[in-house]
Amino acid sequence: MTEQTEVRRRAFRGCIVYCRHDPGEGNDPEALEVHEDGVLVVADGRVEAEGPAAQLLPTLGPETEISDQRGRLIIPGMVDCHIHFAQTDIIASYGEQLLTWLERYTFPVEGRFGDAELASETAEFFLDELLRNGTTSALVLGTVHAVSAEAVLDAAHRRGMRLSAGKVLMDRNAPDYLRDTAETGYRDSRALIERWHGVDRLAYAITPRFAPTSSDEQLRRVGELARAYPDTYVHTHVAENPAEVAWVSELFPWSRSYLDVYDRFGMLRERSVYAHCIHLDDGDRRRMAETGAVMGFCPTSNLFLGSGLFDYAAARDAGVGVGLATDVGGGTSFSMLRTAAEAYKVAQLQGTSLSAARLLYLVTLAGAEALSVADRIGGFRPGREADLVVLDPAATPLLARRSAAAGDITERLFALLTLGDDRCIAETWVAGRCLHRRGADSGAGG
Template sequence: MHAPKQVPTQAYRASLLHFIDDPRLNEQATQWHEDGLLIVRDGRVQAAGDYASLKRTLDDAVEVQHFPGKIIAPGFIDSHIHYPQTDIIGSPAPGLLPWLEQYTFPAERQFQDPHHASEVAAFFLDELLRCGTTTAMVYCTVHPASVDAFFEASSSRNLRMIAGKVLMDRNCPEFLRDTAEGGIRDSETLIKKWHNKGRQLYAITPRFAPTSSAAQLQLAGELARAYPDTFIQTHVAENRDECAWARSLFPQARSYLDIYDGYGLMRQRAMYGHCIWLDDEDRARMADTRSAVALCPTSNLFLGSGLFDFKSAEAAGMHLSLATDVGGGTSFSMLQTMNETYKVARMGGCHLPATRLFYLATLGSARSMQLEGCIGNFAKDTEADFILLDPQATPLMARRTSQCNSLEELLFALALLGDDRSIAATYAAGKQVHVRK
């Protein structure tokens, strides 16, 4: 008999940052090691901590890869993004609904072509990795082929991704319309094909209440109950016109969010994009059901949708995560998204420390998705998705970070001045999948 093949241990030395809790609630949440070591075996974290302590645990044959001046951090997690909108990022329109009609729907029509879907999916994933994002909750189109193309591209890169076919059976162009029964039937087929296959996870995806009939939302809720470990993703309360439209279509509902609640679509692993125009009863319901918010500041500012209310959300105990919302969002970079998140919070009278911004983009998003212990930090046996951050990526950043006197100053400079250039390398399941050129 042959002896089992030994999987080599990998070790990475640099400054090391991750979180074990929300720094807003726990002073010990931020784990920072000026001279740190991350040990990976078979795609999973074995240990993370001080180099001097952990080096003694390594076999002499293990080569330590040393990255002086860099920071090892968990890969970013983007909780709301549309891969079919990659090619319309930065398109002008006076608001959300005209933007959908003029740009989004025509672009999504092309995803009936599997070759087009595959080409965009490959570019999209490479762009995420270039920006340090290793997990995302992704909207595909109404076409099942768009989902297959996405998951095939993700599987080939061995990424932890969540995605789903859009459900949309009314108030949309005929060329993008499915049916209540057909959309759910296609979704169930895709769940069986992709959910928990390798690192792929499925999200039941009503686009938003105005484009789904009551029958489709009812069936979506039944599907969610039949597959309780799947995810749910949709939009809610993004702008005032959309809220008024949703309420007019579902007059029996107390609020826009209540539409989804009435059809059984609020539960753990449910991710709601935007949540700007909620009231206190809505926020309490979000917290009670452990449904989560995807904060999309670049999109909300670009489309003029409004400013997220951090004070009310935190008072209600809502689960928050950070998202780019490309292509309404204007950047794939979670660092640029942190920049805009900070400013939106300031406009509402809140100061978000940099540690909280990095938490929301890593463990906070993992918790919102109920994936803590799988991704989001460097706890033992988590999947080894991580990035190398470069505080000297540009002359300005190098100058500013050389004068930082605390971790908060250093992370704040990265969040406010950083972008894709700040990502020196990206690793998925312990394998390098991007290196800055």
């Protein structure tokens, strides 16, 4: 993390861009707030004001430090709605689809996370990698070991990040070394909730891996936790892969659908996040909309594992919230910019074009809405927590050339969201503190 002198009040001058709300299919012009020469004022970790530089600069006293970012874009911190921190070391593992990939790569590496030292070291690297890619908030899966959730929550707490995580629940159809029981999983989860949920900017996520690896009894206990702690998250996977869907049908012959398994156990509610949601029907989507459950759109992992194409238009037409997710390690990049580029391509294959404004919405405000924290992050309205990213449109020779040829902000933004990656992240700020600066040495502090 980047060391810095504490400054109570700071102003950022540059091209300020953020979404007020979902631009929609018609690309609502009121949705995108743009100040080509703008100022964002941050005090005590929160947004104090934003607007045109000509209007705000004269109001700033000499005690306000001004960060001159002209020529760059300043956007809200990006939000990743589904990612596995313990899978950092198996990203880009060759050649399998979901169920075989779990057996060959995922379970063996996750089995090591009972080691507190390994869990802590991986968590440190993982969060630094998020910040290097401009991600300031995330919903994170640990492993079956309670210490894995402890490690990533503790590391996020020290950085002041808004992050949610939980230990995985898994009592069948997994190696013995990765199983808990319905009772120990419930007990450990409850203890972690009591220890971490609501501490500063942290939240806990009740995390059954997916229906096939939990018994009916464990899923029943998950439902109990979900009712007892309604402001926690429920975080799991659904309908990712055709073979997985068929397996669920065999394991739960009484269910109408894969999603119905979770519904019967009381796991569909507000603050429940379901990754993938590819092989759903209209009834499933309606039920998610009715209950306030949201979807995690994971384009790079869905493509990499050959799982299928997420139907973004169908989800939004049904009124279901959708957040974008890298899904590392099945996903192939920590970068939300690269993930947005793949989301654009997936939508194109299904006849939907995602505008620059909607892609920006997906990497910022949509994630905040999916996690029920849009009143705190995802935009720059006064009072919001000051998580922000400085994007460099000249980070590479090609991007510099393309940006110079762009006609307006939406064209420049689309180029960044299509061609961009970690090299475009000039700075990442969390609650008014710089935790990443491109080219700066890494190290403890902040």
